[in-house]
Amino acid sequence: MATVSVNMKSCLMVLWIGAVAVAMVAEATIGPGDKKKRKSQREDINQSAGTEWSVRESGLAKKVLTSYDIIRNFDQYNASNVESVNFKGPVLGYVTPWNNHGYDVAKIFGSKFTYISPVWLQVKRDHDHGGYKIEGTHDVDKGWIRDVTKNNKRTVKILPRVLFDGWTSRDYQFVFGADAEMMKLSQTIAKYLNSVGFGGCVLEVWSQLGGRHSDNLVHMLTHLSDSLHDLMMSLVLVVPPPIDGNSNPTGVFTRGDFIQLQEVVDGFSLMTYDFSNSRNPGPNAPIGWMRRCVTFLEPDSNSLFRKKIFLGLNFYGYDYHLGRMEAIVGSTFIETLKKHKNMKISWDNAAEEHMFEYRDQQTGHVIYYPTLLSVTQRLALAEHLGTGVSIWETGQGLDYFYEKL
Numbered sequence: 001m002a003t004v005s006v007n008m009k010s011c012l013m014v015l016w017i018g019a020v021a022v023a024m025v026a027e028a029t030i031g032p033g034d035k036k037k038r039k040s041q042r043e044d045i046n047q048s049a050g051t052e053w054s055v056r057e058s059g060l061a062k063k064v065l066t067s068y069d070i071i072r073n074f075d076q077y078n079a080s081n082v083e084s085v086n087f088k089g090p091v092l093g094y095v096t097p098w099n100n101h102g103y104d105v106a107k108i109f110g111s112k113f114t115y116i117s118p119v120w121l122q123v124k125r126d127h128d129h130g131g132y133k134i135e136g137t138h139d140v141d142k143g144w145i146r147d148v149t150k151n152n153k154r155t156v157k158i159l160p161r162v163l164f165d166g167w168t169s170r171d172y173q174f175v176f177g178a179d180a181e182m183m184k185l186s187q188t189i190a191k192y193l194n195s196v197g198f199g200g201c202v203l204e205v206w207s208q209l210g211g212r213h214s215d216n217l218v219h220m221l222t223h224l225s226d227s228l229h230d231l232m233m234s235l236v237l238v239v240p241p242p243i244d245g246n247s248n249p250t251g252v253f254t255r256g257d258f259i260q261l262q263e264v265v266d267g268f269s270l271m272t273y274d275f276s277n278s279r280n281p282g283p284n285a286p287i288g289w290m291r292r293c294v295t296f297l298e299p300d301s302n303s304l305f306r307k308k309i310f311l312g313l314n315f316y317g318y319d320y321h322l323g324r325m326e327a328i329v330g331s332t333f334i335e336t337l338k339k340h341k342n343m344k345i346s347w348d349n350a351a352e353e354h355m356f357e358y359r360d361q362q363t364g365h366v367i368y369y370p371t372l373l374s375v376t377q378r379l380a381l382a383e384h385l386g387t388g389v390s391i392w393e394t395g396q397g398l399d400y401f402y403e404k405l
Contacts, residue, residue, distance in 0.1 A: 055077060056086070056403060056404070062372075065354060067340075068341070070337055071334065071337055074334060074399065076400050077402065082108055082112075086112075086403075086404060087379055089383065089388040090389075091112060091115070092116075092117060092388065092390040093113045093117065094161065094392050095395065101395045103144060103395070105395065108402075109403075110150070110154050111155075112405035114157065115156065115158075115234070115236065116159070117158075121136040123165070123185070125167070134162075140196060145158050157200065158198055159198065159200045159202050160193075160198060167208070175220065176216040182220045185220070186223040187227055190224070190228050190230075193233060199233055199234055200266070204238045206237060206239050206252075207240050214254075214256075218264070221265065234267070235266055236266055237261065238269045239253045239268050239270055242254060242255065243292060245286075255297055262305040262308060265308070270309055271392075272289070272290045273312050276318070277325065281366060283348055283351035283368050284314050286351040287353075287378065288351075294306070294309055295385075301385070307387065308388075311382045311388070311389050313375065314370065316369070316393075316397075317370065318369075320367070321366070322363060334398075336356075336358075343357060344357040347373075353368055353370070353371075355367070355368055356369065372400065375404055
């Protein structure tokens with residue numbers, strides 16, 4: 001869940017208590033945005049004019065693809081299907097100010113989401129006044145919220161992401177050291193969310209501590225959960241993948257942590273993406289690894305807590321070339337397809353992702369970016385496992401993805 005520059009939000013930066021805090025993972029994948037530039041970058045969004053065209057019946061979710069298949073159809077959807085729900089579990093979709101098309105997606109397809117999480121807010125210690133403060137409130141757009149919820153006629157809840165921003169090791173020690181401080185922090189967050197009419201929040205804090213002081217985090221999250229639940233609001237926690245590519249536990253978020261929190265939070269936004277890197281180029285999220293991440297946390301297929309795991313789906317990709325990797329979002333992906341229409345497209349049977357290969361001025365490029373088939377397979381996996389899904393993020397995907405939800 002990050003921005004699309006280096007690691008889409010899975011780049012876990014370890015913060016040791018007693019050391020200086022590092023920048024939040026969530027801010028490391030795309031880049032800051034500006035609400036003043038929120039006007040859609042693609043106002044020519046194609047609704048197929050209410051025609052009978054449907055992505056579910058188009059036959060485009062297939063292994064053998066051409067650039068033309070994608071270019072011709074990526075912005076198509078049947079306007080009569082935008083309110084229908086096809087995926088059975090909870091669906092969380094992130095919206096960021098720096099990928100403005102996500103605001104349009106949320107308005108059009110809002111009924112397909114259980115939660116929409118605009119990446120707006122930060123919580124910080126208020127050293128001047130001795131307490132805590134919420135920042136980023138200037139990004140809150142109540143008109144857009146009304147459009148997404150259709151004045152509460154839709155059931156979708158708006159849960160802004162709340163990021164622990166700029167916290168030092170001393171700040172964490174201060175909060176962890178006193179129950180009263182945990183309560184004060186929790187009440188500050190809950191009071192603000194309630195005052196705006198939000199349905200709760202998605203909290204990003206776990207990865208910053210790199211697996212350290214998990215008991216303190218559980219204690220703090222329990223206070224926050226109580227404060228939110230008292231006001232009929234929900235709490236979703238962002239968590240990193242529990243295992244690496246070799247199925248070895250990372251130690252950052254464990255099954256023990258999951259067990260302690262499964263009755264505390266309402267959902268876990270599991271970051272099952274950013275599997276590969278520039279040293280080992282490859283798929284963004286091999287489907288077998290995604291499955292193992294879920295079963296590691298909850299091996300019991302009959303457990304009701306499986307539904308609280310929101311399997312992470314990346315709606316962005318990476319372009320590997322010259323030993324580097326560059327994040328690529330939907331608009332850039334389409335531009336690249338149009339420029340290199342004859343690129344080689346192949347299906348990775350093991351990862352269940354498409355790979356795109358082309359040369360540009362003698363430089364070889366390999367792109368992994370989601371397609372209708374890879375999205376379809378991951379939604380099917382989530383339904384089979386009994387989980388929900390979380391999408392990072394809606395502004396980076398292609399419009400015809402959303403009809404699958």
